[in-house]
Amino acid sequence: MAPEKMKNQEGIPRHEGYRLSPEERLLERLRIEVESRRERNDLLERVYASKIGRLIPLAYESNLGHIIPGMDVAKMFEAAVEGEKTEDEKSSVQRRFSCAVIAAGFAIAWALLIAGEREGASFAGLVAGGIRVMEFHEEMIDEAVEKAQKSYAKVGHLLEQARDFIADEPQLAARVAERVRGFLGKGLKTEEAL
Amino acid sequence: MDAQIKSLIEHLVELGAEEQELRFWEDIMKDLDDADQVKLVNLLQHEAIQLEALARR
Numbered sequence: 001m002a003p004e005k006m007k008n009q010e011g012i013p014r015h016e017g018y019r020l021s022p023e024e025r026l027l028e029r030l031r032i033e034v035e036s037r038r039e040r041n042d043l044l045e046r047v048y049a050s051k052i053g054r055l056i057p058l059a060y061e062s063n064l065g066h067i068i069p070g071m072d073v074a075k076m077f078e079a080a081v082e083g084e085k086t087e088d089e090k091s092s093v094q095r096r097f098s099c100a101v102i103a104a105g106f107a108i109a110w111a112l113l114i115a116g117e118r119e120g121a122s123f124a125g126l127v128a129g130g131i132r133v134m135e136f137h138e139e140m141i142d143e144a145v146e147k148a149q150k151s152y153a154k155v156g157h158l159l160e161q162a163r164d165f166i167a168d169e170p171q172l173a174a175r176v177a178e179r180v181r182g183f184l185g186k187g188l189k190t191e192e193a194l
Numbered sequence: 195m196d197a198q199i200k201s202l203i204e205h206l207v208e209l210g211a212e213e214q215e216l217r218f219w220e221d222i223m224k225d226l227d228d229a230d231q232v233k234l235v236n237l238l239q240h241e242a243i244q245l246e247a248l249a250r251r
Contacts (some may be wrong), residue, residue, distance in 0.1 A: 036241040
């Protein structure tokens with residue numbers, strides 16, 4: 001094997017016999033963490049995408065779009081899944097949805113909690129869990145908004161609202177998430193949470 | 195499967211992986227279907243193998 005093929009992208013030899021310096025060890029650990037998280041995020045994105053279609057009618061029927069000032073949950077669903085009408089954007093629905101659901105997760109969880117749907121409630125648990133991740137990775141929100149603003153004007157506008165709300169009301173977002181999770185954990189109907 | 199995922203997460207935390215993100219997966223694993231749970235197990239196992247190898251170097 002050629003010497004360059006025995007090194008990773010950072011130029012660190014791959015074989016276990018090589019003793020890593022502290023700097024190389026740190027670089028390797030970071031590489032593993034980043035790669036692992038990216039793969040898990042791909043899985044999360046697919047899980048979200050597979051469930052979201054069934055929840056669009058619920059968001060519309062519940063007419064809860066404006067329950068959180070400045071945020072329209074139904075429009076977020078629509079923007080995330082339907083998006084613009086160009087072929088290019090249709091082909092990137094999953095990516096757009098991923099951006100939207102990260103930033104707007106707490107609003108979706110809130111709407112589903114009030115809607116009182118068991119199926120929706122299950123998904124709310126998933127979203128609420130995502131809020132915890134979001135809470136610790138604020139840079140993800142900025143990155144999502146930046147991408148959306150550049151590529152998808154419609155979603156970018158909604159994400160701006162979501163980002164501002166998160167910045168203004170982070171504790172509310174966290175409380176909503178915990179409330180949803182708490183009631184789901186007790187096996188109660190979501191309407192009993194109100 | 196649930197027990198396997200929990201065990202893997204505990205192992206990864208012991209290996210120094212970031213706990214908060216892993217706990218999130220522990221929380222939502224019940225919402226994953228069987229195929230996605232298997233996928234998650236594979237991903238967690240892969241990270242554990244890499245971190246174990248790193249620890250030996």
